[in-house]
Amino acid sequence: MSATAPDEVRVPDDVTWVPVCALGALAREAGVPALVRGEAVAVFRTHDDQVHALSNIDPVTGASVLSRGIIGTRGDEVFVASPLHKEHYALRDGRCLDDPTLRVAAYDTRVVDGEVQVGGRRPECPQ
Amino acid sequence: MTSTTPRPRLVVVGHGMVGHRLVQAAVERGLTATHDVVVVGQEPRPAYDRVALTSYFAASGPEELSLLPSGSYDDPAVELLLGTEVTALDRAERTVSLRDGRVLGYDQLVLATGAAPFVPPVPGHDLDGCFVYRTIEDLDAIRAAAGPATAGVVVGGGLLGLEAANALVQLGLETHVVEMAPRLMPVQLDEAAGATLVRHVEGLGVRVHTGVATESVSGTDRVDGLALAGGARVEAQVVVFSAGIRPRDALARAAGLEVAERGGVLVDEQCRSSDERIWAVGECAAPGGRMYGLVAPGYDMAEVVVDALLGGAGRFVGADMSTKLKLLGVDVASFGDAFATTDGALELVFSDAVAGLYKKLVVSDDGRRLLGGILVGDASAYGVLRPMVASGIDLPDNPEELILPPSRGGATTGVASLPPEAQVCSCNNVTKATLLERLDVAHPGPDGAEHHCGDVAALKACTGAGSTCGSCVGTVKAIVEDHFAAQGREVSRALCEHFALSRAELFDVVAIHGYRSFDEVVTAHGTGRGCDVCKPTVASVLASLVNEHVLGEQRAVLQDTNDAFLANIQRNGSYSVVPRIPGGEITPDKLIVIGEVARDHGLYTKITGGQRIDLFGARVEELPVIWRRLVDAGFESGHAYGKSLRTVKSCVGSTWCRFGVQDSVQMAIDLELRYRGLRSPHKLKGGVSGCARECAEARSKDFGVIATEKGWNLYVGGNGGATPAHARLLAGDLDDETLVRYLDRYLMYYVRTADRLQRTAPWLDSLEGGLDRLREVVVDDVLGLGSELEAAMARHVATYVDEWSAVLDDPDKLARFVSFVNAPETPDPAVSFGTARDQIVPAGPVDLGATIAMGAPA
Numbered sequence: 014m015s016a017t018a019p020d021e022v023r024v025p026d027d028v029t030w031v032p033v034c035a036l037g038a039l040a041r042e043a044g045v046p047a048l049v050r051g052e053a054v055a056v057f058r059t060h061d062d063q064v065h066a067l068s069n070i071d072p073v074t075g076a077s078v079l080s081r082g083i084i085g086t087r088g089d090e091v092f093v094a095s096p097l098h099k100e101h102y103a104l105r106d107g108r109c110l111d112d113p114t115l116r117v118a119a120y121d122t123r124v125v126d127g128e129v130q131v132g133g134r135r136p137e138c139p140q
Numbered sequence: 141m142t143s144t145t146p147r148p149r150l151v152v153v154g155h156g157m158v159g160h161r162l163v164q165a166a167v168e169r170g171l172t173a174t175h176d177v178v179v180v181g182q183e184p185r186p187a188y189d190r191v192a193l194t195s196y197f198a199a200s201g202p203e204e205l206s207l208l209p210s211g212s213y214d215d216p217a218v219e220l221l222l223g224t225e226v227t228a229l230d231r232a233e234r235t236v237s238l239r240d241g242r243v244l245g246y247d248q249l250v251l252a253t254g255a256a257p258f259v260p261p262v263p264g265h266d267l268d269g270c271f272v273y274r275t276i277e278d279l280d281a282i283r284a285a286a287g288p289a290t291a292g293v294v295v296g297g298g299l300l301g302l303e304a305a306n307a308l309v310q311l312g313l314e315t316h317v318v319e320m321a322p323r324l325m326p327v328q329l330d331e332a333a334g335a336t337l338v339r340h341v342e343g344l345g346v347r348v349h350t351g352v353a354t355e356s357v358s359g360t361d362r363v364d365g366l367a368l369a370g371g372a373r374v375e376a377q378v379v380v381f382s383a384g385i386r387p388r389d390a391l392a393r394a395a396g397l398e399v400a401e402r403g404g405v406l407v408d409e410q411c412r413s414s415d416e417r418i419w420a421v422g423e424c425a426a427p428g429g430r431m432y433g434l435v436a437p438g439y440d441m442a443e444v445v446v447d448a449l450l451g452g453a454g455r456f457v458g459a460d461m462s463t464k465l466k467l468l469g470v471d472v473a474s475f476g477d478a479f480a481t482t483d484g485a486l487e488l489v490f491s492d493a494v495a496g497l498y499k500k501l502v503v504s505d506d507g508r509r510l511l512g513g514i515l516v517g518d519a520s521a522y523g524v525l526r527p528m529v530a531s532g533i534d535l536p537d538n539p540e541e542l543i544l545p546p547s548r549g550g551a552t553t554g555v556a557s558l559p560p561e562a563q564v565c566s567c568n569n570v571t572k573a574t575l576l577e578r579l580d581v582a583h584p585g586p587d588g589a590e591h592h593c594g595d596v597a598a599l600k601a602c603t604g605a606g607s608t609c610g611s612c613v614g615t616v617k618a619i620v621e622d623h624f625a626a627q628g629r630e631v632s633r634a635l636c637e638h639f640a641l642s643r644a645e646l647f648d649v650v651a652i653h654g655y656r657s658f659d660e661v662v663t664a665h666g667t668g669r670g671c672d673v674c675k676p677t678v679a680s681v682l683a684s685l686v687n688e689h690v691l692g693e694q695r696a697v698l699q700d701t702n703d704a705f706l707a708n709i710q711r712n713g714s715y716s717v718v719p720r721i722p723g724g725e726i727t728p729d730k731l732i733v734i735g736e737v738a739r740d741h742g743l744y745t746k747i748t749g750g751q752r753i754d755l756f757g758a759r760v761e762e763l764p765v766i767w768r769r770l771v772d773a774g775f776e777s778g779h780a781y782g783k784s785l786r787t788v789k790s791c792v793g794s795t796w797c798r799f800g801v802q803d804s805v806q807m808a809i810d811l812e813l814r815y816r817g818l819r820s821p822h823k824l825k826g827g828v829s830g831c832a833r834e835c836a837e838a839r840s841k842d843f844g845v846i847a848t849e850k851g852w853n854l855y856v857g858g859n860g861g862a863t864p865a866h867a868r869l870l871a872g873d874l875d876d877e878t879l880v881r882y883l884d885r886y887l888m889y890y891v892r893t894a895d896r897l898q899r900t901a902p903w904l905d906s907l908e909g910g911l912d913r914l915r916e917v918v919v920d921d922v923l924g925l926g927s928e929l930e931a932a933m934a935r936h937v938a939t940y941v942d943e944w945s946a947v948l949d950d951p952d953k954l955a956r957f958v959s960f961v962n963a964p965e966t967p968d969p970a971v972s973f974g975t976a977r978d979q980i981v982p983a984g985p986v987d988l989g990a991t992i993a994m995g996a997p998a
Contacts, residue, residue: 033962040696042669047961048960075712081701082672086638088637091669092671099672
C-alpha cells in the first residue's frame with residue numbers, strides 16, 4: 014500500500030514497524046532486500062515515490078531474490094519481474110500477473126521522517 | 141526380427157550429393173529400421189557440395205564443402221566405404237565386386253554413379269595442363285597448375301564452363317571462354333540474353349569467343365595454347381574442358397541393364413531399372429529416357445526410390461529445369477518454356493543495353509498464361525514469375541509490368557497473386573500453401589511439441605524453405621508480410637508494450653538524438669515506465685553507444701539481474717563468478733589464485749566450454765570480497781553475466797603445435813581484449829584456430845578465425861546451443877589488420893541492426909541477401925558505413941574499463957552487494973548448500989514458511 018497511513022485494521026497490535034533504510038538510500042524503480050522479523054522482504058520504491066514490500070522469496074524456485082528484479086509497468090499496474098524466470102508480481106498486492114495460481118506475500122509499509130518502515134504481512138496473503 | 145534372419149541389405153553405388161541424399165532419406169524415413177545400407181564412394185572423401193565447387197578456392201579446406209563433416213552416418217545401420225569403387229555387377233548372384241576385392245551381396249541396389257565430364261577428342265586433349273571441372277581433386281590440380289601460369293581457357297560456355305571461368309579468374313589468370321554455339325549458356329539463354337551476358341562477363345575481364353570450335357590443344361609436353369577453327373589462337377597454360385557431361389552407366393551396360401539412347405540407365409517413374417532389384421538416381425539415370433543434369437531432380441529421384449522401397453507410390457514425373465544463379469556476379473535466370481517453343485507463344489521483351497538488363501516473358505497466345513522467361517542482369521522477379529509458370533494462373537492485364545523496372549511503370553511483383561499450390565522453394569519443394577499452413581497456425585514443430593511460426597526465420601527452420609540456395613527468401617518474406625497485411629496486422633517488430641520500435645530502430649533513435657538515459661528515451665518515444673524487456677534493451681543500446689558503467693546512476697535499475705550484480709544468478713539465488721582468461725591462456729600463479737579464492741570461499745569450480753573457470757555458490761555479499769582478491773591478482777571481469785563478448789577460444793597454434801601455421805593464441809588474446817565489454821543484442825563468442833584442423837571449434841562461434849598459410853579466414857554467424865549453425869566464410873587469407881577491420885565492422889553492424897536477443901546466426905539469416913549482403917556491407921563497404929563502424933569500435937576500445945575494478949573503487953556501487961540493507965552482517969538462510977562429489981551444490985527447495993531465527997533484529 015502507499016507510504017502513508019497504513020490501515021490500522023490490517024496491522025495487528027503485536028506487530029511492530031521495522032525500520033529498513035532511509036528513503037534516500039532506496040533508488041526509484043529499484044528494490045532492496047530487508048530482514049523483517051526473521052523474514053526476507055523485498056522493499057521497492059516506484060517512479061512516483063510509493064513504497065511497497067513483498068516477500069523476497071520467488072514462489073516458483075524458493076530463492077530469495079525478488080528484490081533484485083526489474084521494476085516495470087503493465088498498463089497502470091506496477092510490477093517486479095522475478096530475476097530467475099521473469100514472472101511478474103504486482104507491487105501493490107503480490108498477485109502474479111501471468112499465473113493466477115501464484116502470489117507472494119505483501120507487507121504494509123510507511124515512511125516516517127524519511128525512514129522506510131515495514132509493518133505486518135497482509136492478511137489476504139499466503140503464509 | 142530374429143537373429144537367424146539377416147536384415148535385407150541396400151547397396152548404394154556412389155556417394156555424391158544424390159547418393160548422400162538417398163541415404164539421408166533412408167535414415168529419416170525409417171528404411172534403416174529394417175534394412176542395412178552399404179554406400180560405396182569412389183572419391184577419397186564423403187559427399188560434398190559439388191554445386192558450390194567454385195567456393196572451394198575461398199574455403200579453408202575440403203571439409204568446408206562436406207555434406208557429412210563427421211565422415212560417417214550416425215545411424216549404425218549405414219556403412220560408408222570410401223576410396224573404392226564397384227567394378228562389376230552380377231545380377232544373377234545379386235552381388236557387386238569392389239576394386240579392393242570385396243564382394244557385397246545386395247537385396248536392393250541403387251546406382252548413383254553420377255556423370256563424367258565430356259572431353260572432346262581434339263588433338264592434344266590429354267596434354268599436361270588439361271583439366272576437367274568436377275571434383276575437389278580437379279580443383280586442386282587446376283590450382284597447382286595455375287601457380288606458374290598466366291592465362292587459362294575454358295572450353296565450353298555453359299553454366300559449368302562459366303563457373304570454371306570464375307575459378308580461373310579467382311586464381312588470377314587471364315581467362316578465356318571458348319563456346320562452339322553462337323552464344324553463352326545456349327541451353328538456357330536466347331541470343332539477346334547471351335549477348336547481354338557476354339557484355340557483363342567481358343566487363344569482368346573474361347575474353348569470350350563464341351561460335352567457334354576448338355581445333356586442337358597445342359604444346360609439346362605441356363599445354364601452351366588452343367588452336368581455334370578459322371586459324372585464331374589463344375595462348376594459355378591451363379585448359380579446362382567443360383563441354384557437357386555424360387552419364388556414368390558403364391556398370392549398368394556391362395550387366396545388361398537397359399540404357400537410354402543418349403546414355404543413362406533407363407528407369408521408370410519409380411526410378412526402377414529393367415531389373416526390379418536395381419534402381420538408378422541422379423545424373424546416371426534416365427527416367428523416361430531423359431537425363432537431368434541438375435541436383436534438384438536427383439534429390440527428387442532419391443526420395444522416390446526410398447519411398448518405393450518403403451512400399452510407397454511416389455513417382456518422378458520430370459523436373460523443373462529452371463535455373464537461377466549468380467555467374468561471375470551477374471544474375472541469370474531461365475525458367476519454363478524459355479525459347480517459346482509452345483504453339484502460338486508470344487514474347488514480351490525488355491532490354492536495356494546500357495544497364496545490362498535483358499528480360500523476356502513467354503506468354504500463351506491469348507496472353508493469359510506465363511509459359512517461361514529469361515532474366516539477365518536482374519533476376520529479382522524470378523521468385524514470383526517461376527511459380528506463376530508452375531501453377532498456370534492468369535497473368536495480370538499488363539504482363540509487361542512484371543519485367544519493367546519500377547521507374548518505368550513496372551509494379552513490384554506481388555506475391556498475393558500466387559496461388560496456394562505455387563512452389564516457392566524449389567530446392568525443398570515448399571509451396572505457398574505449406575508456408576501459410578504453418579504461418580501463425582499451431583502445428584507440431586521439429587521437436588514434436590506444438591508451436592507457431594511467427595516470422596520468416598521460424599518458417600525457414602520449420603519448412604526448409606530458403607535454407608538451401610536462398611534464392612526464394614525474398615519471396616518467403618513477402619508472403620509473410622502479405623499474410624499479416626491482409627489480416628490488417630503488420631509484422632510487429634515492437635519491442636514490448638512500451639515501445640512500438642524494434643531494437644534496431646531504437647538503436648538509431650538513441651544514436652540520432654544522443655539520449656543518455658532511459659527516461660529520455662521512454663518519454664520521447666515510448667509509453668509507461670518500461671519493463672524487464674525494454675529496460676535491459678535500452679541499457680544495452682546505451683552501453684553500446686555510450687560506454688558508461690552499467691551500474692552508473694540511472695543505469696543500474698535498467699539491468700537484468702546478472703548485469704545488476706556483475707555475476708550470474710543461480711537457481712538458489714547465489715551467483716557464479718567468471719574472471720576473464722583471454723584466449724584460455726593462464727599462468728600457474730593465476731591458476732593458484734583462482735584455486736585459493738574458491739577454496740577460501742567454499743565455491744564449486746567447473747571448467748567452462750569457453751576455456752575459463754566458473755566459480756559457483758557466491759553469496760551476493762561475498763562478490764566484492766572475492767573480486768577484491770581477483771582484481772588484486774590481476775584478473776578482470778569476464779562478462780559471463782553480460783549480453784556481450786564472452787570468450788575467444790583458441791588452440792595453441794604455431795607456438796607449440798607441429799601443424800599450426802599462425803599464432804592463434806596471440807590473435808585470440810588480441811581479439812578478446814579488443815572486444816571485451818562490448819554490449820551487444822546477445823552474447824558473443826569467438827574462436828581462433830591455428831590451422832585448418834580447427835581444434836578451437838571456431839566455426840561454432842559468432843566469429844571464427846582460422847589460420848591459413850597466407851593469413852586468416854574469417855567465418856561469421858556460427859552458433860552452438862539449441863540451434864547449431866556452422867559459421868560461414870566472409871573473407872579469406874586476410875592479414876591481421878584487415879581481419880580486425882572486418883571484425884570491427886561486422887560486430888558493430890550486428891550490434892546496430894540485430895533484434896533483441898538475436899544471435900548472429902539468425903540475424904545473418906534475416907538479413908535480406910544473407911551472407912552476400914553482409915559481405916557487401918563489411919568487405920565492399922557498399923553502404924559507406926565502414927569508417928563509421930570502425931570509429932564506433934575504436935571508441936569502445938578506448939573507453940573500456942574493468943567493471944569490477946570500478947565497482948570496488950566506488951562505495952555507491954558497492955552498496956547493493958548486501959544480504960539485507962538493514963542487517964548486512966546476516967547471511968540470507970534461503971541460500972543454502974548441500975554436497976555432491978566433494979563440492980557444494982544448491983540445497984533442495986527452500987521451505988517457504990521458513991523464518992530467519994539467527995540475528996534477526998527486533
